[in-house]
Amino acid sequence: MNHFNYRQDALYCEDVPVTHIARSVGTPFYLYSQATLERHFGALKDAFVGDAPLICYSAKANSNQAVLTLFRQWGSGLDIVAGGELFRGLRSGFTPQTIVYSGVGKRVEEIDAAIGHDILMFNIESMEELALIDQRAGALNRKARIAIRINPDVDPKTHPYISTGLQKNKFGIDMAAALEGYRAAHRMPHIEVAGIACHIGSQITTLDPYRQAAAGLIALFKELQALQISVKYLDMGGGLGITYHQEAPPALADYAACLSEATEGTGLRLIVEPGRVLVGNAGILVTRVLYRKQGRAKSFVVVDAGMNDLMRPALYQAHHEVQAVERTSRPPIVADVVGPICESSDFIAQDRSMDDVRQGDLLAVMGAGAYSFAMSSNYCSRPRVAEVLVSGDRFDIIRQRENLQDLVRGEQLPHWLSTPTA
Ligand SMILES: Cc1ncc(COP(=O)(O)O)c(C=O)c1O
Structure with missing residues (x-):
């Protein structure tokens, strides 16, 4: 609508x-229509019954400061993938503790800026990145909160260029390596394990890929619990599709129910990173x-x-x-x-x-x-x-x-x- x-x-x-x-x-x-933006944000928010997720609008979809400012005013957090998006987000008034930061190629100065602002968490995409963040947090006398972005090897059935959760994609860390990653992160002096994350692709028009990905992440969560590694957030990324032509994406209520089911009884707070579906x-x-x-x-x-x-x-x-x-x-x-x-x-x-x-x-x-x-x-x-x-x-x-x-x-x-x- x-x-x-x-x-x-x-x-x-x-x-x-x-x-x-x-x-x-x-x-x-x-x-752009402000009423449409507001309607979309409100509809997504209202689709979740019970515990409200943290909605982190994905800045990359449309990063105009007016758009960012509106989402911030409506209570959104922000999903970023670059220092420039952190800059825009802060200029638009986002509280750093509502900002999550993904991206396979975070540069040291971008990492430093995000640590300096004490963002909510880094979604880690490689072990080398994790080590660098630990080192930089130490140098800056801080602790950095992290999630590992899991590559769950799930086919989101979308265009190959916007499919991000398959083993052949550059994104995230595969499930087996992730467990080792969490053990390592848990031992690091300047890292606080805060979440488990994924983002499997964009313009996704069925719920099955989300279900599969969530099931994998929850299984990992249980393994972490057994290891006494506590986790607060389950970040399921963005990706929900829209109708450009004849696509029939799932209803927001079904999408919300599917994600909420995954976290039910876990005590995890859900994070979503919608972009396209909002703008x-x-x-x-x-x-x-x-x-x-x-x-x-x-x-x-x-x-x-x-x-x-x-x-x-x-x-x-x-x-x-x-x-x-x-x-x-x-x-x-x-x-x-x-x-x-x-x-x-x-x-x-x-x-x-x-x-x-x-x-x-x-x-x-x-x-x-x-x-x-x-x-x-x-x-x-x-x-x-x-x-x-x-x-x-x-x-x-x-x-x-x-x-x-x-x-x-x-x-x-x-x-x-x-x-x-x-
Ligand atoms: C990590 C991450 N989160 C969220 C999104 C937003 O995806 P969408 O606009 O499909 O909701 C993207 C898009 O590429 C992304 O890379």
């Missing part, structure tokens, strides 16, 4: 016509049709947003619905919606039956709230687009469109070349 709806053939975000925003900020731009359908990308073009084999709608702005179709063959912002009564066309970039993977949709849009019309690319702006780049020296937030009948820019100077900020010529005059 989201708050992008048509009123008399004009697409609105909550109470604001999308055309109105386009006139004001230009195109392309990302547009995915709360955002769209608005782009303008530059040209229509009839090739020999295909019809093309060339738009002003490229794969640098939305790379999910190129990266994952992801499906995004594409809709005219102002509907017409003309019969639909079948076309590829393509961007201006010099790659054949630069498309938003292929062979799509869609509204018969014309040059200058606006298109809405739906389901673009997660892993969309966050993955955008300056490829082909294209300034990154603006982000806009709507709440009711108000809208505001939450990230300015980049300009040409932004493109070269930080670049400099080597000292043996003269400074250009332009």
